[in-house]
Amino acid sequence: MTAATVTETAAAATVPSSRRPAATRRYPRWLRWTVRIASLAAALALWQWASAAGLHLFLRFDRLPGPLAVADAWGGHLGTAQYWLDVAQSLVRILTGFALAAVLGVAAGIAVARSRIAADVLQPLFEVARPIPAIALVPVAILLFATDEQGIVFITGTAAFFPVLVSTRHAVRALPAVWEDAVRTMGGGRLRVLGTVVLPGILPGVFGGLSVGMGVAWICVISAEMISGDFGIGYRTWQAYTIVDYPGVLVGMATIGVLGWLTSGAVELLGRRLTRWLPARGTGTGGRS
Numbered sequence: 001m002t003a004a005t006v007t008e009t010a011a012a013a014t015v016p017s018s019r020r021p022a023a024t025r026r027y028p029r030w031l032r033w034t035v036r037i038a039s040l041a042a043a044l045a046l047w048q049w050a051s052a053a054g055l056h057l058f059l060r061f062d063r064l065p066g067p068l069a070v071a072d073a074w075g076g077h078l079g080t081a082q083y084w085l086d087v088a089q090s091l092v093r094i095l096t097g098f099a100l101a102a103v104l105g106v107a108a109g110i111a112v113a114r115s116r117i118a119a120d121v122l123q124p125l126f127e128v129a130r131p132i133p134a135i136a137l138v139p140v141a142i143l144l145f146a147t148d149e150q151g152i153v154f155i156t157g158t159a160a161f162f163p164v165l166v167s168t169r170h171a172v173r174a175l176p177a178v179w180e181d182a183v184r185t186m187g188g189g190r191l192r193v194l195g196t197v198v199l200p201g202i203l204p205g206v207f208g209g210l211s212v213g214m215g216v217a218w219i220c221v222i223s224a225e226m227i228s229g230d231f232g233i234g235y236r237t238w239q240a241y242t243i244v245d246y247p248g249v250l251v252g253m254a255t256i257g258v259l260g261w262l263t264s265g266a267v268e269l270l271g272r273r274l275t276r277w278l279p280a281r282g283t284g285t286g287g288r289s
Contacts, residue, residue, distance in 0.1 A: 065247045070254065073247035082236075087255065089231040093149070094214075094221050094263065097156025101213055105161045106206055109168025110198060126165060134159035134220045138227050152224045152232075159220035160213035167209025171202035200277075207271030214267050218260045233259070 044067045050059075051066030065073075077083040111118040112126070134155050141151030179197045188196070225234030237252030 063246075065250060069247050070250045074251045074254065077248075077251055086231055086233050086236045087259070090221060090225065090233045091259065093152050093156055093225075093232065094217055094259075097153045097158075097221065098160050098214060098217050098263075100153070100157040101160035101164055101217070102210060104157075105164025105209070105213070106168050108161075109165045109206075110172055110194075110202075112165075113169045113172035114198070126162070130162045130166075134216075135223045135227075138224060141224075142228065148228045148230065151228060152221060155224045156217045156221040160210075160217040163213040163216060164206070164209040167205050167212070168202060171205025172198060174205070175201045203271070203275050207267065207275070210267050210271070211264055214264045215260065218256065218263070222256055 047061075048066045048068060049055075050061040051064055051069075054062035056062050108122065108126070112123055113119075137155055137158060138151070141154050142148075145151040145154060175198065179201065180193050183193050183197055221232075222234035222237070225232035226238040233252050233255050237249055237256075240246075240248030240252060
């Protein structure tokens, strides 16, 4: 470390925190969680007030159950085996479809980005199919697959496939060419380049696509369950609507939100664990703050 570097580091350390860029300030974890919980509590309190007051302006809260009614109904659902069976069924469908989409999406993205032949053969097919909403494939899934279960997994996987594919393709094309040149200069072949340059280098982009893909997959699996499912949170939510059980509908929506939050959080946590070598946000030095 040079004397100039030491001087710059010492000078940066003496800068008051109030004068540092906002991106480099660190707030206590307890304060961040307090703000998040307070934000959620404020939204629930506003909802409860609007429902209890029968607010009827642009939105009709006079017919919408409040958080207390939903919490009471949710407590009743938690004590039934049917609720947990539906949760397990939806999780199996989402995880199966998402795992297939992750593997196939990353493989296809790398192939399209690094092979002209693969790009010429596959890219037109992907670009034609990508704008089609996955939920519009329900009739196709009914015709292609023997069971509704296979069709729902197909729809879920298709929904998550394209965000992963696109993010992987862009991540591969954004890699600096000098990285690959360095490995090839030292005698590395295609597999060595793939294992030491491409796969580590595209991880941030891939996990961005995986996070988006998980959210899209939840939207489509719930929609598919509403249309052609026999079990699952989506099916049970639609069934509650047909019998005018509005608290049950909101319980289903809340369950979907919690499950989506947990699964997306798991993907993002895994991404942070696998990309620890990245520079810390706001440092720009290659080290972690």
